[in-house]
Amino acid sequence: MSKILIFVLLLLNTIAKLNLTEKNTLELVHVIFRHGDRTPDKELIYPNDPHINVSYYPADFGQHTNTGKMKQYLLGQALRKRYKNFLGPYKYETAYARSTQYPRTKISLQLVLAALFPPEGALVWNKNLKWQPIAFDYWPMRNDHVLGQPYKNCPRYKKLYLEFLNSTQGRKLFENYSETIDYLSEHTGLNITSRQIYELYFTLDLEKENGLELPQWTQSVFPDVLYDLLQLDYFSKSATHELRRLSSGFLLKKIIRDTRNKIRGILPENRKIFLYSGHEFTITFLMHLWGVFYPHLPPYSAYILIEIHNVGGIRRMKIFYQDYLEEKPKQLKLPHCGHFCSFNDFTELYQKYLPKSKRECDI
Known part of the structure; x- marks a missing residue:
């Protein structure tokens, strides 16, 4: 069975089986995806x-394969299958969508949005094209502290990360x-660092995947061996409290503020979902935090x-x-905080990881 077929079966068949006993209490959803x-990237x-x-x-280099495009479209269909009744007919205010500056994340977001919100009824503007344009935001990497790579846009993060690698604990990781x-x-012809x-x-990995x-x-x-080294690198990038704050704290701060x-x-009255198209580090940093x-x-x-439920006036969170x-x-x-954490407890628990401003990235 092909990888794409396995992916389709997992994505479409399983999301429908999730326990949605609190579906009528659902109030807001945040989606973060790779x-x-x-x-491969040419550079x-x-x-x-x-x-x-x-x-x-x-x-082209660093861009989607057709398999990658299909998977993102199927992801959008799976989200639609899960949240169609909650989202209702599309309105401009329904969704806020944001990507990093890379073409592959922008295209991923467009594919997800195309499948999540196919035009219906009065929204159909071309009967031969089941698609509607949906606006999304992105920031240049140098200014994107929410989804961008902190090594590239946060000088203080880079400084602290290099200091950790040169510390006793950091050197022991790779000794x-x-x-x-x-x-x-x-x-390789490179002077290999982490x-x-x-x-x-x-x-x-990408060369192998592309045959x-x-x-x-x-x-x-x-x-x-390289996979084990990669895991050490992931750990080192979030090894300290301050590295976690500066790597994913800005994204978490936005999620908490929007909630x-x-x-x-x-928020706009009809806002029901936030979508973030990112990278593998977007997910690993948040999970580390x-x-x-x-x-x-x-x-x-x-x-x-990240699902926000209103249970008797108390907001609770489910994270999958x-x-x-x-x-x-x-x-x-x-x-x-458990499986069904109250939003207040969640906020109090992770408040220490929320940067006060982008100036915390300055050296």
Whole structure:
């Protein structure tokens, strides 16, 4: 059975089976997802890569494959299957959608929106095209503290991250892999650091996924050894309280603020869903901050659902995560907050991770 067929079965069949006993209490949804399957980034291909001049036509470097496009569209259909009755007919105010600046995340968001909100009735403007344009936002990476990569847009985060890597604890993380790092440097033509490990893993993984044969030297390190190193890199990027604040605190702050504004009646009256099209680090950083991360690489089209329920006037939260390892998305149990955490308890518990302003990124 093909990977895409397995993905379809998991995505469409399982979301419908989720326990929705509180569906009539649902008040707001936040969706955070990773973009679809893609090709390697040209600027991250290592100097000695035998596939350095390969063409991925019709896709360009760093862009969606057709499989990736289909998965994102199916993700939108799955969200529609789950939330159609809650969302109702589309109105301009229904959804707020935001992406990072990369074409692959923008296209992912458009595909999800196309499937989530197909035009019906008076919204049909072309009977031969079951699609309607829906606006979305994005910020340049250098200014995007909500979804952007903190290593690139938050100088203080980068400084603290490098300080951790050079600390006793940070050096111990990688000390057993010194020979491996030398081996990687020799064969790639790079001076391998933890950041290059991250980039190398994705390059090799994407080349393999796109049908290319990896060079012989990779067999002793890919995927298992590099995967283990990748997990250490993920840990190091969120290893301290301050790194967690600056990596995912801005996104969490927006989620909390928007939820609070919904409760207070400040949001547009028909606002029911927020959608964020991001990257694997968008998910890993948030899970690290919540204290629920487990060693893995969020797959393409992985997503987090944050549901806000009004139960007798008390707002409670359900959080689900789909990594496609099981039929159903996992309902996350937050430390000290449980499976159905009150919004007030959630806010109090994670308040310490919310940056006061973007100026906290200044050095």
